[in-house]
Amino acid sequence: MNTEKTRFTFGDLMVRCGFATASEKTHTARQGDTQGGCGNPRPQTGASCSCSGGGACNGGGNPPGGSSLTAKPVTRRQAIGAMVGGALATTAFAASSLSPKTSDEEREKTLLKWQEYFKDNFRLMSDREKAETIQRLERLAYLDHATDVKIKATGAKPGVLFGYAFNISKCKGYRSCVDACIKENNLDRKSGMQYIRIFEMENGKMDIESGNAEYDHPVPAEGHFYMGTQCFQCANPPCVEVCPVGATWQEPDGIVVVDYDWCIGCRYCEAACPYWARRFNWSEPEVPAGEVNANQHYLGNRQRKKGVVEKCTFCVQRTREGRLPACAEACPTGARVFGNLLDPDSEIRYVLEHKQVFRLKEELGCEPKFWYFMD
Amino acid sequence: MNVIRLSILMIVVPGAVCLTACRKDTSGPTATADPPVSFEVDPAERNALKTTPHDPVVGFDHVQSKPFFVTRRTAKITQFPCAVCHETPLTAPAPAEVVNRGMHVDIDLHHADSATMSCATCHNYADLSGLRLLGGDIIPFDASYRLCSQCHFEQAQDWAGGAHGKRLAGWQGKRVVMNCADCHNPHAPALGSHWPVQKPEIP
Numbered sequence A: 001m002n003t004e005k006t007r008f009t010f011g012d013l014m015v016r017c018g019f020a021t022a023s024e025k026t027h028t029a030r031q032g033d034t035q036g037g038c039g040n041p042r043p044q045t046g047a048s049c050s051c052s053g054g055g056a057c058n059g060g061g062n063p064p065g066g067s068s069l070t071a072k073p074v075t076r077r078q079a080i081g082a083m084v085g086g087a088l089a090t091t092a093f094a095a096s097s098l099s100p101k102t103s104d105e106e107r108e109k110t111l112l113k114w115q116e117y118f119k120d121n122f123r124l125m126s127d128r129e130k131a132e133t134i135q136r137l138e139r140l141a142y143l144d145h146a147t148d149v150k151i152k153a154t155g156a157k158p159g160v161l162f163g164y165a166f167n168i169s170k171c172k173g174y175r176s177c178v179d180a181c182i183k184e185n186n187l188d189r190k191s192g193m194q195y196i197r198i199f200e201m202e203n204g205k206m207d208i209e210s211g212n213a214e215y216d217h218p219v220p221a222e223g224h225f226y227m228g229t230q231c232f233q234c235a236n237p238p239c240v241e242v243c244p245v246g247a248t249w250q251e252p253d254g255i256v257v258v259d260y261d262w263c264i265g266c267r268y269c270e271a272a273c274p275y276w277a278r279r280f281n282w283s284e285p286e287v288p289a290g291e292v293n294a295n296q297h298y299l300g301n302r303q304r305k306k307g308v309v310e311k312c313t314f315c316v317q318r319t320r321e322g323r324l325p326a327c328a329e330a331c332p333t334g335a336r337v338f339g340n341l342l343d344p345d346s347e348i349r350y351v352l353e354h355k356q357v358f359r360l361k362e363e364l365g366c367e368p369k370f371w372y373f374m375d
Numbered sequence B: 001m002n003v004i005r006l007s008i009l010m011i012v013v014p015g016a017v018c019l020t021a022c023r024k025d026t027s028g029p030t031a032t033a034d035p036p037v038s039f040e041v042d043p044a045e046r047n048a049l050k051t052t053p054h055d056p057v058v059g060f061d062h063v064q065s066k067p068f069f070v071t072r073r074t075a076k077i078t079q080f081p082c083a084v085c086h087e088t089p090l091t092a093p094a095p096a097e098v099v100n101r102g103m104h105v106d107i108d109l110h111h112a113d114s115a116t117m118s119c120a121t122c123h124n125y126a127d128l129s130g131l132r133l134l135g136g137d138i139i140p141f142d143a144s145y146r147l148c149s150q151c152h153f154e155q156a157q158d159w160a161g162g163a164h165g166k167r168l169a170g171w172q173g174k175r176v177v178m179n180c181a182d183c184h185n186p187h188a189p190a191l192g193s194h195w196p197v198q199k200p201e202i203p
C-alpha cells in the first residue's frame, strides 16, 4: 500500500469546509487510490499534469483564490491539526450561545466529529490513522448510541478469495438467513432494511424477475422453489466502476466494500448493480441499543449513517476471522456453501467441480462470485 | 497506464473532472495492504468445536482426502442407552403401529414404504444400543452417517465433499460437519413446512 501522505493545500481544505466560494472550487479531488493517485489540483490552463503516479505530487495549479499559504503544501493531517482547534472553538462558542449548558460530552462529540470529517479514505490511512479513527468511532458510538462497540480493521489474508454457492433444491424459503443478517450487520430496523432477498419462483421458470420476494405463507409452497440474492461480490464489479469518489472498492479477498465515511450518497452504484444488492439509507439508521452487534468492522457492520450506501460484505467482520457468514451459519437446510475459492479442498471448490452450477445474468460479465446449484 | 490516461485527459479535456483519473484502477482486486497474519479462529467458535464432541469420519477417502470430523449423536439422543429399557433382545420385527406406542409415541415412520424397510433395517435387534448395516456389521449411533449412506450414497458423497449438510464453526481450520440425524429425523427425514420469518418491505 502506498503509505505516502496525500498532500492537500489550504485551498482544498477551505473548499471542503465550505469556506471557499464556487469560483474558487477549482479542485475538490478526494482520493481513493491505493496504487498511486494524483492529488493534483486540476490545471486551469490545460497543461498536462505532471503527476508521476506516486501519490505525493502537489502539481502547479494553485487555485486562483489561493493565498501564499498554498505555496507551502501541508499534509491533510497537519492542516486539520492547525484548523480544528479554532474551528472547534467557534462551534463550541456557537453551541454555547444557544444553550448555556453545553456539556463536556457534547464538546467532545463535536471535536470527534470534526476530526472524523477530515480523515482520509480508508485505503489511504496509515495504521496509526486507522487506529485513531477507530478509537474515535468507538467513542462516538458510545456517546451517540450508548453502546460499547469494538471496531476492527482486519485486512484480507493472502491466499484467500471468498466464494459462495446457493443450493436452489435445498432452500425452503424460511428466511432464517435474512433474520440472522439483520442482527449480525446492524441493519436499520426502522426502514426494515434487508441485504438478502429470497425469491419464490414457480417450478420450471428461471427468470428471477418473475419471482416473488414478498411471499407470506408457510413455506415451501407447492410447485415452487426458492432463490436467494445478495451482493455477489463480483470480480468485475460495475458498482465500483461508477463510484465517482472511490468510496467503494474490491478488497484482495474479493469482498467489495464501502467506506461509509467517504460515500457521498450519489447512488450511482445502486443503479449500476445488476443484482439489486445495494441499499441506501434514506434516514438515520436505527438499531435498538440492546440489539447492536458490538463485534464490528470498519468496512462491514459498523453503524452507518443517513445518506450513505451499504450492502452485504459476506460478513467481513466474521469471515476474515475464519468464521462463516451469519446467513450460512443460520441456514437450517444447508443450502448455503461458503469458502475459499483458492483452497482445492474447500467445500465451495467441491461444489464448483462436482455440481451443475450457474450464475445470475452471467452474460453481463460482472463475474459474480456467487453460484447457484442443484442436488 | 494510469498516468498516460491521466495526461491525455488533462490535455484533451481541460474541463474534465480530475476524479475519474485519480480513482484506482478497478480492473482487479487492490494490492494486499496488510502483512500476512495467521488465521485465528474466533475463540467462541473454537469453544463451539471443543464443546461439541466429534469423531473422525471413515470411509469417504475417495471423495475427501483431507480428514474431517462428524458430530457425535449419542449425547443428543434423549432415551439412550436403549438397554436401559431393552434389557433383552427383540425377536420379531415390530410393525410401525407397535413402535408408535409407549415410549416411542414420538416416532412416526415416514421414511420408505414397509416393503422396503422396517425397524430392523437399521436397528440391531440383538443389542438395541447399536445400529446394523445391511451387511450385518454393527456400528454405534455416532456413526449413523454410514447407515444412511448405504442408500443415500449420492447425498453422502455431497455431504463428504461439502455440497450437502452443514459445517460447524468456521469455513477454515478443522472441518467438523453435522451428522445426518442432526438435521433429519431418521424416522421422517423430509424437512417440514413452516412460516418464514422477517417479511421484507421492498420499497
Ligand code: SF4
Pocket: A230, A231, A232, A233, A234, A237, A238, A239, A240, A256, A272, A273, A274, A275, A276, A277, A278, A311, A366, A368
Ligand atoms: S452484486 Fe452488485 S453491489 Fe455486489 S459487487 Fe456485484 S455489482 Fe457490486
Ligand code: SF4
Pocket: A242, A243, A244, A245, A246, A247, A248, A258, A262, A263, A264, A265, A266, A267, A268, A269, A270, A308, A309
Ligand atoms: S453512493 Fe455508491 S457510487 Fe455514490 S459515493 Fe457512495 S459508494 Fe460511491
